[in-house]
Structures are given as structure tokens and as C-alpha cells.
Amino acid sequence: MSDAASIRALGIDAGSTTMKMVGVDAEGALVWHALEEMDPRIEAQAERLLDVVRADGCPDSLPLIATGYGRRLITRADRKVTEITCHARGVHRELGHGGTLIDIGGQDSKVIVVSEEGKVVNFSMNDKCAAGTGRFLEVVSGRLRMPMDAFADTALAADGEVGISSTCTVFAESEMISLLAHGAPVERIVRGLHRSLVQRVSALARGAGLRPPVMLSGGVARSRAIRTLLAETLRQEIVLPRHPQLMGAYGAALLALGA
Amino acid sequence: MTLGLAKYQHLAVSFLGRGALRYERLRQEAKLKRKGSWKSERFAPPLSTSPRLKELISLHYLKGRTADERGPVAWVTSGAPVEFLVALGYYVLYPENHGAVCGIRRVSEKISVHAEDAGYSRDLCSYARTDIGAALSGETPVGRLPRPDLLVACTNICQTVLLWYQVLAAHFRVPLVIIDTPFLYGEATERDIDFVRKQIEEAVAVAERVAGRSLSESRLMQVTRRSKEATELWLKVMETGKAKPAPITAFDEFIHMAPIVEMRGEQFTVDYYRAMLQELEARVRQGSGAVLRERKRLIWDNLPIWPRVRWLSEKLADRGVSLVASTYTNAWGELADLVDPEHPLESAAKVYLHPILNRGTGHKLATMEKMVRDYQADGVILHSDRSCKPYSIGQMDQRERLGTAAGVPALLLEADHNDPRSFSEEQAASRLAAFFEVLEA
Numbered sequence: 001m002s003d004a005a006s007i008r009a010l011g012i013d014a015g016s017t018t019m020k021m022v023g024v025d026a027e028g029a030l031v032w033h034a035l036e037e038m039d040p041r042i043e044a045q046a047e048r049l050l051d052v053v054r055a056d057g058c059p060d061s062l063p064l065i066a067t068g069y070g071r072r073l074i075t076r077a078d079r080k081v082t083e084i085t086c087h088a089r090g091v092h093r094e095l096g097h098g099g100t101l102i103d104i105g106g107q108d109s110k111v112i113v114v115s116e117e118g119k120v121v122n123f124s125m126n127d128k129c130a131a132g133t134g135r136f137l138e139v140v141s142g143r144l145r146m147p148m149d150a151f152a153d154t155a156l157a158a159d160g161e162v163g164i165s166s167t168c169t170v171f172a173e174s175e176m177i178s179l180l181a182h183g184a185p186v187e188r189i190v191r192g193l194h195r196s197l198v199q200r201v202s203a204l205a206r207g208a209g210l211r212p213p214v215m216l217s218g219g220v221a222r223s224r225a226i227r228t229l230l231a232e233t234l235r236q237e238i239v240l241p242r243h244p245q246l247m248g249a250y251g252a253a254l255l256a257l258g259a
Numbered sequence: 260m261t262l263g264l265a266k267y268q269h270l271a272v273s274f275l276g277r278g279a280l281r282y283e284r285l286r287q288e289a290k291l292k293r294k295g296s297w298k299s300e301r302f303a304p305p306l307s308t309s310p311r312l313k314e315l316i317s318l319h320y321l322k323g324r325t326a327d328e329r330g331p332v333a334w335v336t337s338g339a340p341v342e343f344l345v346a347l348g349y350y351v352l353y354p355e356n357h358g359a360v361c362g363i364r365r366v367s368e369k370i371s372v373h374a375e376d377a378g379y380s381r382d383l384c385s386y387a388r389t390d391i392g393a394a395l396s397g398e399t400p401v402g403r404l405p406r407p408d409l410l411v412a413c414t415n416i417c418q419t420v421l422l423w424y425q426v427l428a429a430h431f432r433v434p435l436v437i438i439d440t441p442f443l444y445g446e447a448t449e450r451d452i453d454f455v456r457k458q459i460e461e462a463v464a465v466a467e468r469v470a471g472r473s474l475s476e477s478r479l480m481q482v483t484r485r486s487k488e489a490t491e492l493w494l495k496v497m498e499t500g501k502a503k504p505a506p507i508t509a510f511d512e513f514i515h516m517a518p519i520v521e522m523r524g525e526q527f528t529v530d531y532y533r534a535m536l537q538e539l540e541a542r543v544r545q546g547s548g549a550v551l552r553e554r555k556r557l558i559w560d561n562l563p564i565w566p567r568v569r570w571l572s573e574k575l576a577d578r579g580v581s582l583v584a585s586t587y588t589n590a591w592g593e594l595a596d597l598v599d600p601e602h603p604l605e606s607a608a609k610v611y612l613h614p615i616l617n618r619g620t621g622h623k624l625a626t627m628e629k630m631v632r633d634y635q636a637d638g639v640i641l642h643s644d645r646s647c648k649p650y651s652i653g654q655m656d657q658r659e660r661l662g663t664a665a666g667v668p669a670l671l672l673e674a675d676h677n678d679p680r681s682f683s684e685e686q687a688a689s690r691l692a693a694f695f696e697v698l699e700a
Binding site: 023025069081082083084119120121122123124125127158207208209212 | 443655658659662663668671673683686689690692693697698700
């Protein structure tokens with residue numbers, strides 16, 4: 001955490017699972033960020049993060065844009081913008097090109113087709129079913145008592161894959177339990193679980209009119225297994241920004257800067 | 260109930276009811292005329308014909324309350340040929356319209372539950388569930404629905420109606436006529452038209468037998484002429500939406516379409532749309548839009564989300580978005596040219612073969628692309644209707660084609676036309692917010 005004094009605009013992404021705050025300098029470079037688990041008291045949490053950034057030396061009364069599910073509660077924000085626009089903006093600035101952005105968040109997943117100029121051309125959302133979201137990984141890894149990193153490594157180390165046919169998180173969990181009871185190897189099941197999420201997201205991406213390159217943002221982008229399997233299923237290389245989880249907040253900060 | 264008492268009740272209801280409805284209309288009309296009585300920052304005042312619409316619909320259902328004690332009653336699907344029934348003196352009830360009334364009045368869920376309790380799956384169309392629920396329980400927001408003497412189901416809108424009307428036939432123990440319309444992937448062949456014409460002729464014979472009277476050809480021609488005239492007027496009404504700003508939105512049309520659907524072939528329907536058209540043309544001349552500060556124009560695909568028409572119209576109007584046309588309301592106008600009053604049965608066969616839902620998804624895409632051009636629209640909202648599979652199928656591809664090939668932003672909005680349980684306000688609001696940003700970028 002440095003360079004807070006050079007911050008000229010701020011973005012807050014109040015997501016379903018985490019809250020992110022990003023500060024950008026006059027050129028729009030990401031110079032400061034914070035990331036916390038989501039607190040149910042959204043506004044108080046945002047205030048606290050603002051105190052933190054000020055304590056780091058950030059000037060007062062900078063432009064601020066809020067995004068994410070909790071954006072409406074952040075009364076201090078000058079404007080509220082949806083995650084779709086913010087993610088597209090952040091990723092386009094970071095990577096310097098358009099393409100298809102897949103954002104897999106804690107409670108939904110989105111596919112955003114971004115033009116070369118950084119505008120949103122089209123988007124698709126899965127907000128009806130947890131099976132294509134980070135929540136799916138949380139539920140099944142929690143059930144296996146595996147931390148997220150180990151969960152991804154296990155999937156990648158597997159020498160095979162067990163198909164998970166259930167289309168719903170809750171039923172996938174019970175399918176996993178009965179597969180374990182039948183003696184199926186854990187690592188193969190874990191790979192199958194990753195595959196099932198990837199297939200859902202891939203279908204969403206194809207439906208939105210996939211336009212390469214494929215870019216990934218959101219918390220789930222941190223999973224190496226998801227990245228690998230997604231590249232395999234879509235037969236596309238996956239381009240990753242440096243901080244996939246911060247792209248919403250970064251885009252919000254860029255919009256606040258007017259950059 | 261003795262016949263005498265029934266007649267007395269009917270007279271009391273229709274005499275007093277008519278009077279009350281007329282009084283209410285005059286009151287509303289006077290209110291609309293008073294300057295400053297309309298306060299909205301979103302919308303222009305309602306059309307001065309609106310109170311008349313309310314009177315027409317209320318009167319239709321008021322007549323329905325006792326219709327089965329006075330003459331023959333038919334329940335029909337929204338795409339069924341109705342002119343011969345009107346000419347035979349049937350009181351015609353549209354369960355789909357009644358379903359929409361239940362949706363707008365927010366009682367569709369409560370009534371559907373009666374059907375669900377009887378074992379009908381929630382995956383079944385919410386109109387069918389509302390209708391079967393109403394038939395089983397007798398519950399309705401319109402007082403009472405008349406018992407049918409005849410059921411007419413035409414497959415040009417979906418295949419659900421086949422089984423839905425069989426359920427009704429078993430419940431009411433009345434004859435069911437099915438008119439099967441071959442699906443059109445391209446143009447209709449002579450054989451298709453002949454096939455449908457023969458079925459309509461058979462339907463006429465059944466309807467004559469049930470009604471106990473025979474069809475007068477001149478009366479059928481008269482009804483068909485009125486039907487054509489009203490359809491042409493309705494098309495013109497919708498086409499005023501091409502003006503910028505649009506004097507009418509598709510949300511208004513969802514409400515004002517009731518007469519063209521359920522009162523086709525009546526003179527008062529023709530008169531109603533003529534008056535409405537006049538008023539809209541005047542609004543175009545004055546440059547007054549239905550949505551104040553119209554900034555963006557959208558096309559709507561699929562049925563409305565009846566329980567949320569108002570919510571959605573306000574949500575759009577808040578951002579200066581006017582819904583200038585819809586494939587749904589257009590379906591009751593676009594076939595006007597095919598109606599030929601000189602050959603009523605032959606032309607009915609053609610007309611009822613060609614509804615948008617009986618044609619390929621490519622045709623619907625072409626219709627939407629044309630609408631975008633004609634109405635100078637900035638985008639399309641595709642309502643992915645959980646209940647209406649034939650209307651929703653192909654929307655993923657249609658959205659993709661509109662977006663990438665034609666450069667028209669299109670949003671897929673998941674909901675249901677009549678079941679509020681399949682609608683999530685927060686998620687819909689989220690998608691709309693993102694879509695507005697795309698439109699404004």
C-alpha cells in the first residue's frame with residue numbers, strides 16, 4: 001500500500017462476497033487497493049475503507065464511483081455504475097484490447113463482449129443458478145474440507161475425470177457425496193466439479209457470441225484449474241489481467257477519473 | 260334458478276352495471292379534461308379514449324357474467340378464427356385475456372395455485388394454470404366467467420392449447436374443436452391453406468349445431484369486414500409510434516389491444532380504434548410523446564410481464580426510454596392485408612396460418628430487424644418468457660444476430676408473462692441498469 005498521495009479518483013466494488021476499493025493516479029494507473037470479505041453492513045465497511053485510504057495519505061474529497069450489488073448503499077459515491085460497464089472498462093484499460101470478458105463472481109457470472117474501443121457490445125448474465133458461480137466452488141470445496149488453492153491443484157493433478165451430471169449446486173453436492181460413497185477417486189471428482197462449472201460458463205460465453213481473445217476477471221479467475229479447463233473447453237487462450245478480482249473497482253475508479 | 264329469476268338478474272346486472280360503467284367513464288373523461296389534473300414527471304396524460312377502453316372491457320366481462328343464460332358461449336384461444344362465432348351470435352371468452360386481467364390485477368398466482376394443487380405442473384404455461392385454476396375454483400376478478408358450450412383451440416400459437424383445451428373439455432363436458440395449423444418454415448402452400456379451410460368449415464358445422472342456428476353468409480362477411488377494418492386501424496395506431504417522440508408506447512398497446520383480441524368483428528371496436536387513431540395523430544402533430552423526455556427507443560419481443568407492466572414502464576421512463584413497438588401487439592395488426600371479406604373462410608385459413616408464432620424464428624428476427632429500422636429504435640428487449648416456449652425459442656440466436664450482425668444492442672430479460680414467482684425484481688433491475696449503460700455509452 002503506497003502512493004496513496006497520488007490517488008486522484010476512487011472506485012468501490014461492493015460485491016456479493018468481497019468488497020474492493022481501488023485508487024488510481026492522474027494517469028489512471030492502479031496505485032492503491034484494498035480487498036476485504038463482505039460485511040453485511042455495507043455502508044459502514046465502505047466508510048472504513050475510505051478511512052484506511054485517507055490514513056495512507058490519500059487526499060480528501062476525490063471523485064468516487066461505486067459498483068457491485070451493494071453500490072446503492074454507498075451514499076458517498078458520486079455515481080453508481082453496474083459491474084458490466086466497470087469490469088469492461090477496467091479490463092480494457094489494463095489489457096489494451098477488446099474481446100470477450102468472462103467475469104465469474106461470487107454469486108453470478110457474466111460474459112461481456114467488449115469492443116476494441118472498450119465499449120460493451122453485448123452481455124449475458126447467469127443470475128438464476130449458483131452452479132456457474134464462485135458459490136459453487138465454495139460449497140463443494142467446503143464439503144471436501146479443501147482450501148481453494150488445494151482444490152484447484154487437486155483438479156489439475158487428477159489422472160482422469162468423473163462426470164458430474166447434476167445441473168444444480170445442491171444436487172451436484174449430493175452427487176459428489178454418492179460418488180465418494182461408491183469409491184470414486186476424490187481428485188477425479190474434483191476435476192469433474194471444476195469441469196461442470198466451466199461448461200456452464202462456456203455455454204454462456206458461446207451464447208453471447210464469443211469474440212476472441214477471452215479475458216477473465218472476478219474472484220474465480222484466481223483458480224488455476226478454472227483457467228486451464230476454460231482454455232481447454234473454449235479452445236482459446238485465456239488472457240488474465242494482473243488483478244482479476246479488482247477489475248470492477250478499477251473500472252469504477254477510471255470512470256470516476258473521467259479517463 | 261328459474262328462468263324468470265335469471266332474466267330478472269340479468270336485466271338488473273346489465274342495466275345497472277351498464278349505467279354504472281357509463282357514469283364512471285364520463286367521470287373519468289371529465290377528469291382528464293380538467294387542466295392540471297394529470298401530475299406525472301414520466302408520462303404524458305392518458306389518451307382521452309382510455310376511459311372508453313375501460314368501459315369496453317368491463318362491459319365485455321359484465322355481459323359474460325350471465326352470457327351462458329342467454330345464448331351460446333365459446334371459449335377460444337387467442338389465435339383462433341373467431342369471425343364465424345361472432346356471426347353466429349356466440350359470446351366469446353378468451354381465457355388468455357382473462358389470464359392477463361388476472362396478471363394485471365395480481366391474482367394470477369393465487370388462482371394458478373388451484374391448478375397446481377390439482378396436480379398441474381408449474382412448468383406448464385401460466386395462462387393455462389390461471390385458466391384451469393379459475394375453472395376449478397370459480398375464482399376470478401371479473402365476477403363470474405360464463406360456462407362454455409363450445410371450445411375452439413387453434414394450434415397456431417402453441418401446442419399447449421391442445422392439452423389445455425382437452426382439460427377444459429373434460430371439465431365442462433362440452434365439444435372441443437381443434438384447428439390444426441401446419442407450422443410455416445417458408446410460404447404457406449395451397450395444400451396448407453386448403454387443410455386449414457376444411458377444418459374451419461367443420462368447425463362452423465359444429466358451432467352451428469351447438470348454437471342451434473345456421474350461419475348467415477352476409478352476416479359473416481359483415482363481421483369479417485369489421486374485423487379487417489379494426490385490424491387495419493390497430494396497425495395504424497401502432498404505426499404512429501414511428502414518430503419521434505412516440506405518442507404511444509408498447510406498454511399502452513398491451514392494454515389497448517384488448518378489443519382487437521377479444522372483440523374483433525364488432526362495430527364498437529372499429530369505432531374505438533378510429534377515435535384512438537385520431538387522437539394519436541393529433542399528438543404526433545403536436546410533437547407530444549407518451550414518455551416525457553424520450554431519449555432512447557426500444558422494441559419489445561414476447562408477451563408482456565403482466566404483473567409488472569407498470570413497474571417496468573416506470574423503470575424505462577425514468578431513463579427516458581420509450582418502448583415504441585412490440586412483436587406481440589404487432590401480431591394482431593400485421594395480417595390485415597390477408598383478410599378478404601368477400602371470401603371470409605378462405606381468407607381466414609390464410610390469416611390464421613400466418614401468426615408470428617406459427618412461423619420460423621428467422622421470420623421473427625426479420626420482423627424485429629424491420630421494426631428497428633422503421634421505428635428508429637436503439638435496441639431490443641427480448642423477454643425470455645418461462646411460460647411461452649414457442650415465443651422464447653430462438654431468442655439467444657436472435658439476440659446474437661441483432662447484436663453482432665446488425666449492431667443493435669439486445670437484452671434478454673428472464674421472466675414470465677403471468678407467474679410473478681418467476682420474476683426477480685432485483686436481478687431484472689440489475690440487467691436493465693447495465694443495458695441502459697450500454698445504450699448510453
